[in-house]
Amino acid sequence: MRKILLVDNGSLRPAATLNLRRLADALSQATGEAVKAASLLHSFKISPEQLGGRKADSLGPLAERYAAEGVTELLILPFFFGPSQALTRYLPERLAEVQASYPQLSVRVAPPLVDTLLAPDLCLARLLADNIRERMANLSRPKVVLVDHGSPIPEVTAVRNYLAGQLSTLLADEAECVTFASMERREGDAYRFNEPLLETLLASPVLAEGDVILSLLFLSPGRHAGEGGDIAEICAQAMSRAPSLNVVTTRLVGENDAILELLATRLQQALAGGPLLMELPATGTKDT
Numbered sequence: 344m345r346k347i348l349l350v351d352n353g354s355l356r357p358a359a360t361l362n363l364r365r366l367a368d369a370l371s372q373a374t375g376e377a378v379k380a381a382s383l384l385h386s387f388k389i390s391p392e393q394l395g396g397r398k399a400d401s402l403g404p405l406a407e408r409y410a411a412e413g414v415t416e417l418l419i420l421p422f423f424f425g426p427s428q429a430l431t432r433y434l435p436e437r438l439a440e441v442q443a444s445y446p447q448l449s450v451r452v453a454p455p456l457v458d459t460l461l462a463p464d465l466c467l468a469r470l471l472a473d474n475i476r477e478r479m480a481n482l483s484r485p486k487v488v489l490v491d492h493g494s495p496i497p498e499v500t501a502v503r504n505y506l507a508g509q510l511s512t513l514l515a516d517e518a519e520c521v522t523f524a525s526m527e528r529r530e531g532d533a534y535r536f537n538e539p540l541l542e543t544l545l546a547s548p549v550l551a552e553g554d555v556i557l558s559l560l561f562l563s564p565g566r567h568a569g570e571g572g573d574i575a576e577i578c579a580q581a582m583s584r585a586p587s588l589n590v591v592t593t594r595l596v597g598e599n600d601a602i603l604e605l606l607a608t609r610l611q612q613a614l615a616g617g618p619l620l621m622e623l624p625a626t627g628t629k630d631t
Contacts, residue, residue, distance in 0.1 A: 353382030410445035425502035468509035493525035545581035
């Protein structure tokens with residue numbers, strides 16, 4: 344018996360869990376496959392009253408419950424842009440604990456939303472471009488900045504830069520330029536690959552005047568992106584320092600229903616035996 348899970352990192356903001364559930368339900372309807380929403384971390388702390396009376400599901404406990412009910416295969420669909428450590432380290436470690444008690448359980452993890460090792464795919468870049476075009480009304484060839492949170496591993500930052508390159512091509516006739524930035528980074532030279540920081544970039548002579556559209560490479564509302572988040576504060580401070588600067592932000596990636604096309608593709612590829620991010624075979628024997 345198989346279960347399919349749409350899995351994100353998790354957030355303390357109820358809106359993120361509600362959006363993940365919405366997408367899981369929509370994906371179920373679009374594909375005819377039952378898809379359940381679950382988070383790796385954090386979301387279990389949210390009061391059920393803020394989530395329609397139903398507590399958020401965490402991957403580990405949910406996998407244990409399914410295995411106890413006789414499920415033999417988990418197919419995990421990552422709601423992540425790239426191969427973050429939450430996917431490549433925490434997820435397999437947590438599920439290995441479940442497999443130790445339920446050795447009949449096998450786990451397959453589909454690739455994240457962007458996999459630079461697969462054939463070039465413009466699906467996410469087109470979604471980002473559409474989000475940007477929604478903000479272009481009355482703006483003449485604005486500058487575009489693709490901003491993400493910032494990552495401790497270069498492979499995730501490479502995904503952002505890869506998307507910025509695709510956007511630069513898609514918006515060549517509509518934007519003055521397309522560049523990228525991180526919201527924040529860890530201290531030390533080892534994390535310089537996150538540069539430039541958004542705060543620094545918005546203060547630079549190139550961007551400190553005129554219209555800038557900030558393309559938010561974030562999936563769901565949280566404390567960083569969305570109303571009242573860190574990104575909004577950075578933009579407000581930048582405009583207060585440079586009165587001729589006008590920054591407008593796009594909606595989040597996970598708020599555009601076009602993301603369902605990409606999720607459905609990832610799901611169908613995995614069901615058809617396509618490339619996986621990782622596979623954790625059933626061991627067949629219980630650890631003692």
